[in-house]
Amino acid sequence: MMTIRQRLLLLLLPALAILMLLGGLADYWIAVATTRNAYDQALASAALAAAASMRSDDGKLQVSAAQRAALTRGPDAEGSTLYSITGPAGELIAGAAQLPAAAASGSARSDSVTFRDADFQGLKLRVASLRSRSDAGPLTITVAETLQRRASTQRVMLLGKLLVDFAELDVTLLLIWIGVSFGLRPLARLREQVEEQSASTLQRFNVAEAPGELRPLILALNHLLELRHDAALSQRRFVADAAHQMRTPVTGLLAQLELLLQAPAAVAVKSELTTINRGVQQLAHTANQLLALARAEPVSAVGEGFKAVALRPLVEHLVERNIDRAVTAGLDLGADAQTAQVIGDAWLLEDLLGNLVDNALKYTPAGGRVTVRCGTEQAHPFLEVEDDGPGIAESERLRVRERFYRLPGSPGTGCGLGLAIVDEISRAHRAVFSIGVPAIGGGTRMRIRFPPAT
Ligand SMILES: Nc1ncnc2c1ncn2[C@@H]1O[C@H](COP(=O)(O)OP(=O)(O)OP(=O)(O)O)[C@@H](O)[C@H]1O
Ligand SMILES: [Mg+2]
Structure with missing residues (x-):
């Protein structure tokens, strides 16, 4: 079964992947368009500057030496620029002869720059052409540059954008994860409350503190x-x-x-x-x-109507009540009672101890010893009945608490409810009922450990 987080991821991941793809395409388009515009602008400025620097020496049109130096760099160097200026009849006035013009002569408007992509000596070029007028007639000024610089700027832009997108995606996923975990906390709390419920003590869940959805x-x-x-x-x-x-x-x-x-x-x-x-x-x-x-079996809230109960008088009373029966059965019944107090129901606790003492007397053979104890150990009050009888095998210690279960071949008459009653009363007191073996030798040690008295 998938968790809510897994379901959400399964739903979100394809959507986020598509978004990333679309974002990547948009990034690519923006990088290409931005660099082309910027570099075209620079090319156009170079063409305009060249036109402005034209001088007529002895009736011959010339580009200034400084401008020529700025325009002419080798075609192999990265980011190289080339230029050509052709006269009215298409004659080369300055620059590289074969440089392809951006627009066929006559088709471009005068004084406006046109652009095109072209192949020149095995290089891919971006070409800007400007139709200009001079004393000697119309001129075409063509400035071209290779595409490497544009490509590397595009790469850097694209890479930067994609890295930012990835970082954003990671942060978004993390925030979603944290948000979902935070949002699921009331559910986890509810689960804890449900788990804490025991069959016999069903308590209503608090609606007031729960979020609206729950x-x-x-x-x-x-x-x-x-x-x-x-x-x-x-x-x-x-x-x-x-x-x-x-x-x-x-x-x-x-x-x-x-x-x-x-x-x-x-x-x-x-x-x-x-x-x-x-x-x-x-x-x-x-x-x-x-x-x-x-x-x-408590049907209302656990602990309702509970009062302080002293354990010592309870133990002494139980031993006194059973002393004749113990003597008749040839058993040594004794008490080791320290002062201790629990919050509980005296009648229920008497039922509990009565059943434990009854079992010890019933199942311990003549000549045995039964001791009933109470006291406080590490702040926990306890009740204990110990005998040196046959004991209960470890594998049976859970089953004997079931209703109507008796160990096969159990002597005496019984209906198998005694330890179920003990278990139920212990739970009503939030106490722990354990079945073990006495510290010295065999037999049975039944112990009820109560929560610390406050
Ligand atoms: N002190 C003990 N020593 C040995 N076996 C025990 C002891 N206490 C309980 N048992 C075993 O656990 C089984 C369950 O005990 P439980 O008190 O629930 O039922 P029961 O004594 O048979 O009947 P009931 O108590 O209802 O009269 C008993 O049948 C017995 O076999
Ligand atoms: Mg019993």
């Missing part, structure tokens, strides 16, 4: 975002409503199952009831996770 595009994009926003909102509402609708009957079911399990019954029935109970618990868990995910 406004319709930005308005159309904003309209599209509006539609996308509405669709996201209704999808989120649907998921939340469905999960909520599910939760009420499922909670009722669980309570009834609890009662049934306590009542005396045949072993087979008890076993069936236990299986049903497990299934319903799984259903309740999925409904809860779906609700948490719907809550996590």
